[in-house]
Amino acid sequence: MSAETMAVNLGPQHPSTHGVLRVMLELDGEIVVNAKPDIGFLHRGIEKLAEYRTYHQIIILTDRLDYLAAMSNNLAYVLTVEKLLEIEIPKRAQYIRIILAELQRIASHLFWLGTHAHDLGAMTPLFYTLRERETIMDIFDAVAGSRLTPGFMRIGGLAAEVDREILHRIDTFARYLPDRIDEYESLLTDNPIWKSRTQGVGILTIDECIELGVSGPLLRASGHGRDIRKTEPYSSYKDFDFNIPTGTRGDVYDRFLVRLAEMRESARIVQQAVQNLPDGPHIIRKAPGVLPDRDALDTDIYAMIRHFHLITEGVKPPIGEVYHCIESPRGELGFYLVSDGSSNPCRLRVRPPSFVNLQSLVKMVKGKILSDAIAAISTIDIVLAEVDR
Amino acid sequence: MDIDILRKQFGNGILDISYFRGECTVTVDKEIIVPVCRFLKETEGLAFDFLSDCCGVDRLSDRPRFWVVYHLYSTAYNHRLRLKAAVNDDNPVIDSVVSVWPTADWHERECFDMFGITFSNHPDMRRILMAHDFEGHPLRKDFPLEGR
Numbered sequence: 001m002s003a004e005t006m007a008v009n010l011g012p013q014h015p016s017t018h019g020v021l022r023v024m025l026e027l028d029g030e031i032v033v034n035a036k037p038d039i040g041f042l043h044r045g046i047e048k049l050a051e052y053r054t055y056h057q058i059i060i061l062t063d064r065l066d067y068l069a070a071m072s073n074n075l076a077y078v079l080t081v082e083k084l085l086e087i088e089i090p091k092r093a094q095y096i097r098i099i100l101a102e103l104q105r106i107a108s109h110l111f112w113l114g115t116h117a118h119d120l121g122a123m124t125p126l127f128y129t130l131r132e133r134e135t136i137m138d139i140f141d142a143v144a145g146s147r148l149t150p151g152f153m154r155i156g157g158l159a160a161e162v163d164r165e166i167l168h169r170i171d172t173f174a175r176y177l178p179d180r181i182d183e184y185e186s187l188l189t190d191n192p193i194w195k196s197r198t199q200g201v202g203i204l205t206i207d208e209c210i211e212l213g214v215s216g217p218l219l220r221a222s223g224h225g226r227d228i229r230k231t232e233p234y235s236s237y238k239d240f241d242f243n244i245p246t247g248t249r250g251d252v253y254d255r256f257l258v259r260l261a262e263m264r265e266s267a268r269i270v271q272q273a274v275q276n277l278p279d280g281p282h283i284i285r286k287a288p289g290v291l292p293d294r295d296a297l298d299t300d301i302y303a304m305i306r307h308f309h310l311i312t313e314g315v316k317p318p319i320g321e322v323y324h325c326i327e328s329p330r331g332e333l334g335f336y337l338v339s340d341g342s343s344n345p346c347r348l349r350v351r352p353p354s355f356v357n358l359q360s361l362v363k364m365v366k367g368k369i370l371s372d373a374i375a376a377i378s379t380i381d382i383v384l385a386e387v388d389r
Numbered sequence: 390m391d392i393d394i395l396r397k398q399f400g401n402g403i404l405d406i407s408y409f410r411g412e413c414t415v416t417v418d419k420e421i422i423v424p425v426c427r428f429l430k431e432t433e434g435l436a437f438d439f440l441s442d443c444c445g446v447d448r449l450s451d452r453p454r455f456w457v458v459y460h461l462y463s464t465a466y467n468h469r470l471r472l473k474a475a476v477n478d479d480n481p482v483i484d485s486v487v488s489v490w491p492t493a494d495w496h497e498r499e500c501f502d503m504f505g506i507t508f509s510n511h512p513d514m515r516r517i518l519m520a521h522d523f524e525g526h527p528l529r530k531d532f533p534l535e536g537r
Contacts, residue, residue, distance in 0.1 A: 040518035047503075048527055052534050083410055210439055210464060213492030224464070231467050320409045323460055323471065325441070336460065338446055351442040351460070359495050388518060 005033050010373070012041050018115065018377070019384030023361070030369045035362050039355075042388040050348040054314030055081050055155060055289060058348065063149035065350060066386040068111055071104035071140075072328040074153035079234055080324040080335040081155050084317045087287045092280040093157035094236040099170060099273045100143070100152065101235075101326075102266040106177065107136040108329035109259045112381045116256070117188060119378040120197045125187055132180050135173055142166050155315070156290035157283025167274050174270040181263055188256070198253035202364040202376035205250060212363070213356045216331025218380065221258045222250030228327035235326075239276075240269050252379045259381075289315030314343030323351075330354050330381055350389060354382040390468045391434060398428060412471060419457070419474040419483045426489045429461060429470065437461035437470060440490035443497060445504035449530040454478040455506055459486070476506055485511035503528035 005028045012022040020041035026034040046065060050058045062073040075097055082089065110133040114126035137147040143162055144150035152159050188194045204212075209219045219226055227244045229237045245261030247254030285292060291310055296303035319341045325334030331353030338347040357380050364376040392413060396403050402425070405416040417425050429437045441460040448454060459472040476483050485508035486493045497508040498517040505526035508514060516523065525532055 040516075040520070043518045045527060048532075048534060051530075086410070211491045213440055213490070226464055321414070321471075322410050322412060323442075323469075332441060334442060334460070336442065336444065336458070346448070347444075347446045349442065349444045349446075349458075355495065356492060359492060 004028060008370075012038075015119075018382055021358075021377070021382065021384055021387070023373070023377070025370070025373065027370065030371075032365045032368055032370060032373055035365050035373065037358060037361055039358070039384070040388050042384045044389065046389045047348055047350060051344055051346070054343050055317070055345065056291070056310070056314065058345070059153065059155075060149070060151040063151050064385060065352070065389060066328065066330065066333070066354065066383045067148055068383050069104050069108045069329045070149050071100045071152065072108075072326065072333060074151065075101050075235070076324065076326045076328065076333045077335050078153045078155055079326065080322060080337050081289070081317075083322045083324050084320065084337055084339060085155070085288050085315070087156055087284065087290070089157050089284050090280045090282070091236065091278045093282050093284075095273045095277050096158055096162055096282065097153065097235050098237065098240070099162075099270050100140075100150075102269045102273075103136050103139065103170065103173075105266045105329045106263050106270075107133045108381075109263050110136075112259065112329075112378075113184060113256075116378045116381075117194075119374055120194070122188065122191075122194060125184055128180070128184060128187075132173075132177065139166060139170055139173070142169070154283060154291065156285070156287050157281070159283075161282045167277070170270060171274045174267045174274070177267045178264055181260055185260065189260075195253065197371075197375060198256060198379075199251060200249070201252045201368070201372045202379055203249065203251045204360055204364065208363060209250075209360070212360045214331070214360050216327070216329070216353055216357065217255055217258050217262065218250075218331070218357055218360070220244065221247035221254040223248055228325060228332060232325070234324070240272050242266075242269050252375050255379050289317070316341060316343050325351065328353055330383070330386075331357060350386075352386045352389065354380070354384075354386045355389075358382050358387055390466065390470075392470070394432070394435075395425070395428070399425060412469065414471040414473060416473045416475070419476055422457075422472075422474050423484045423486060423489065425472070426459070426486045429472070430489055434466070435470075436463045436465045439464050440486070440492050440496075441469075443486070443493050443500065445500040445506055445528070447504060447528065447530045452478075455481055455504060457483055457500065457506060481506040482509055483507075484509050485514075487511055502526065505529065 005026050008025045010023040012020040022038040024036040062077040063070040065073050110129040114129035117125040141147050144152035206222045206224045225244050242265045245258050247258050292303035292306050317339045321338045323336045325332050334351030336349035340346040365373040402418045402421040407414050439462040441462045443459045446456040453475040455476040457474050461470045502516040
C-alpha cells in the first residue's frame, strides 16, 4: 500500500462475488494495482467429515461441494470408489450417468451464463437461462426426487431406474436446447456493449493456464484442447461423437463462446446416449460394497443380512490409494482416496477446480480497471462451496 | 513412461516405486523434493508440466507421521504420476515447489492450514481457509471432529 492507492473490500457480501468470496483490492483511481482473494467463509470441513463416514454416506457430502453440479460430484466420487474396489458397472448405468452429468453441465453453464451476463449489466438473459435450467431441475426432481442435491449415484451404478417417460422428456429437451442457445446468442454474441465489456478482458495464455493448474473451459478458451472426457475417457465417453470447442484469445468473450458451444455438444451427447441406451440393470448387485435391491429385503434373508452389514459397518476396501478425475463443468474435478482397510477412508481429498482456477484471478485483474475485475470473477465460474469445502 | 530414469538420476533418494490400480506412486526423500519435481517437469519423455493437486495426509500411527502427496499430469504425453514425501511430526517442514509449479501456492497454504506442515521458501505461508487466529490444524487425526 502507498499513499496514492486506496484499499477496497469487494465482498464477502456482494452479488458479483457469487457467494462469499472476498477480494481485497488495492486501487489507484480505477486501476487495480493488486488483488488478494480471501476465501474460507464457507468452509464446512467436508474432507474431515468424510473421514468419519462410510463410503456410502460420503455420496451425499459430495452433493454439497459444488451444488451447481452435484451430479458431476457424485459421478467423480463413485468412480473413485469403484476404481478402488475394482467394480465394472453395467453399460446402461454408465450411459445414464453420462446423460445426467451432461444435463448437469448444461444446467451449470446456463446458470453461469445468466449470472455472468447479469454481472455485466445484461439483465434479460438470466430469465431465459433459468427457464431452461428449471426444465433440467424438474427432470432431476423426477429422476432422483431432489433438484439441487440429488445424491443419485451409488457405488456400482444408480439409486434407481430412469423410466421411459423421463427419458422422453430428456430427449425432447436436448432437441430444442440448441434453438434456445441461438436465442441467447441473439441477445449477446454480436451485441456491441457485450463485446466491449468482454473482448480483450481477463486474458490468460495457455502457458499461464498450465502453470497455474487452470483446467476446464478457461484452459480451452485459451486454445488448449485438454478435456478429460477425451484425454482420459471414463464411463463410456469414448462411445460418443462430440467435439471439444476451443477459443483463440483466452479472454472473457472466448470463454463465453466456449461454454455456449459446450452446451450444444452436451446436448448432442445426451441425444446419442438416449437413442443408444442399452437395456440391462441400472446397478451391479454382485460386487463388493453394492447395496442389495430394496424389494429383495422383504423376501431374501441374505439380502437383509448384506444390507444390514453394509449400512451398519460399511464396505472395507483393500489398503491402497487411488486418484480419479472427471471433467466437471468447471474443470478437472478429482478425488484422492487413501484407504487403510477400514470402513471409513483414511483421507478423502477433493481436487476442486474452482479453487485452483480462482488462483488465476490475480493475474487476470492486475493493472486492469475495476469493472474488468467483476467480469474476471464471474468468468472463472466459481462455486464457493467447492472453493472452501 | 520410463520411470526408472528417476532411480538412475537420484539413486537412494527414491525410496519406493509402486503400482496400484494402474497408478504409479513414487516415494522420495523429502530433502530432494524440489530437484525431483524439477527433473520430472523438465525431462523429455516425462514432461510433468501440470500439477493437478498437492495435499497432505496424516498417518497418525506411522513414523514419519505425514505424507505430502503430489498428483502430476503431463499435457504433452497424457500420463500421470503420484509423488509422495514423508514428513516428520516433530519438525514438519518441506521445501515448497511453487518455483516449479506456481499453482502449488494455494495447495501448500491449504496443506499448512489443515496439517501444520510448513513449506519453506513459500512466498506467502499463511492460513487460507481457516481464520488467521484459529488454533490447531483441523485435518490432523488428533483434532476432534466436534468439541474441543
